[in-house]
Amino acid sequence: MEKQEEYSNKMNPLKSWFSIRKKSFNVLFFSINRLTALILTGYLFLHLVVLSLLLQGPSSWNQFISLAHSPAFVLLEIGLIFVVLYHGLNGIRVIIVGTGLSPNLKNGLAILFGIIGTIVFIITSYILITY
Amino acid sequence: MVEKDILFKVFRYKQGDKKSHFDEFTVHCDEDTTVLVALQYIRDNIDSSLILRHSCHHSSCGVCGMRINHRENLACLVKVLDLNSSKVVVEPLQNLPVISDLVVDVNPFFEKYNFSEMPYIRESEFLENSAVASGIEKHTRFENCLECGLCNSACPIAGSDSSYLGPSAMAAAWRVVNAGNSNSKKVLKWVDSEHGCWRCHVAYECSSVCPNNVDPAGSIMLLRKTLLKKKISHIFKRKTGDA
Numbered sequence: 001m002e003k004q005e006e007y008s009n010k011m012n013p014l015k016s017w018f019s020i021r022k023k024s025f026n027v028l029f030f031s032i033n034r035l036t037a038l039i040l041t042g043y044l045f046l047h048l049v050v051l052s053l054l055l056q057g058p059s060s061w062n063q064f065i066s067l068a069h070s071p072a073f074v075l076l077e078i079g080l081i082f083v084v085l086y087h088g089l090n091g092i093r094v095i096i097v098g099t100g101l102s103p104n105l106k107n108g109l110a111i112l113f114g115i116i117g118t119i120v121f122i123i124t125s126y127i128l129i130t131y
Numbered sequence: 132m133v134e135k136d137i138l139f140k141v142f143r144y145k146q147g148d149k150k151s152h153f154d155e156f157t158v159h160c161d162e163d164t165t166v167l168v169a170l171q172y173i174r175d176n177i178d179s180s181l182i183l184r185h186s187c188h189h190s191s192c193g194v195c196g197m198r199i200n201h202r203e204n205l206a207c208l209v210k211v212l213d214l215n216s217s218k219v220v221v222e223p224l225q226n227l228p229v230i231s232d233l234v235v236d237v238n239p240f241f242e243k244y245n246f247s248e249m250p251y252i253r254e255s256e257f258l259e260n261s262a263v264a265s266g267i268e269k270h271t272r273f274e275n276c277l278e279c280g281l282c283n284s285a286c287p288i289a290g291s292d293s294s295y296l297g298p299s300a301m302a303a304a305w306r307v308v309n310a311g312n313s314n315s316k317k318v319l320k321w322v323d324s325e326h327g328c329w330r331c332h333v334a335y336e337c338s339s340v341c342p343n344n345v346d347p348a349g350s351i352m353l354l355r356k357t358l359l360k361k362k363i364s365h366i367f368k369r370k371t372g373d374a
């Protein structure tokens with residue numbers, strides 16, 4: 001008897017992590033957390049590549065520094081601040097909720113850290129733009 | 132009474148098919164028509180090859196779980212017109228192999244309960260007399276679990292880790308631990324792994340879709356809290372012993 005092919009509609013991890021259609025806010029927080037984690041991992045490698053410019057002498061480094069002062073780079077840095085703030089603050093929320101310390105505070109903590117994150121983001125972005 | 136023609140976009144797959152597809156059916160619905168009734172109408176009057184699983188029609192059996200407009204639900208609970216949409220997309224549960232159309236193989240789901248000393252089936256507390264056994268109240272939420280699998284389908288981690296025990300099995304595990312059964316230590320050891328309660332990433336979607344408010348995510352957090360307390364007290368005991 002011919003073995004029938006078994007169909008599985010199992011999602012792939014990326015689709016599973018980023019399917020937010022008709023989902024609750026907690027899934028949105030989870031998805032953004034995954035996305036920021038991937039961005040930060042990519043940034044870590046980029047950071048190492050940039051630092052490796054030092055090995056090529058002062059001219060390469062100075063060239064990079066002049067690029068770092070361009071408006072586009074400042075925008076990218078503002079984006080990075082958002083990513084770091086979101087991932088860090090949501091991480092603290094997940095630790096507090098996920099260790100069972102205060103599972104009922106998950107929404108309250110999201111609001112609290114959302115307010116803290118927004119204030120810090122606005123201040124640091126202002127400093128970056130006006131520096 | 133409000134009546135409308137609703138377009139149903141239904142997931143189709145038969146054993147041996149290389150790809151799945153969606154078929155469209157129009158069903159005349161009134162205020163009382165549930166998605167399950169509409170699907171039965173399609174099977175009885177339009178396409179007898181449509182395969183779906185159902186039993187009680189009143190959310191007691193939990194077998195008609197499926198994805199309705201991209202959200203896990205029991206087809207017998209959802210009234211079509213309450214969806215406020217002229218189109219209803221019906222798909223099988225995720226993270227389980229599809230047998231045919233809307234029917235998934237639930238064996239992998241129930242295998243997650245297959246811990247040797249877990250009292251999956253236990254004696255009834257209600258047979259000897261009709262009085263409610265004292266202390267039963269704290270178990271009410273677990274006893275509400277239909278084992279419908281909606282939580283496992285909605286969980287983003289179950290979609291990326293096939294070895295993950297899943298919300299429903301861990302809700303059952305918490306019930307054993309919370310009851311203080313003699314094998315609670317073994318159950319705690321069972322869930323204390325990278326594919327157990329520590330794999331959950333607090334998306335809480337399992338609790339969000341649960342039709343009986345069992346709150347599996349809450350149970351996972353309580354398992355973690357219990358384990359954390361044990362681990363911390365173990366560290367301090369060991370330090371005291373070393374001194």
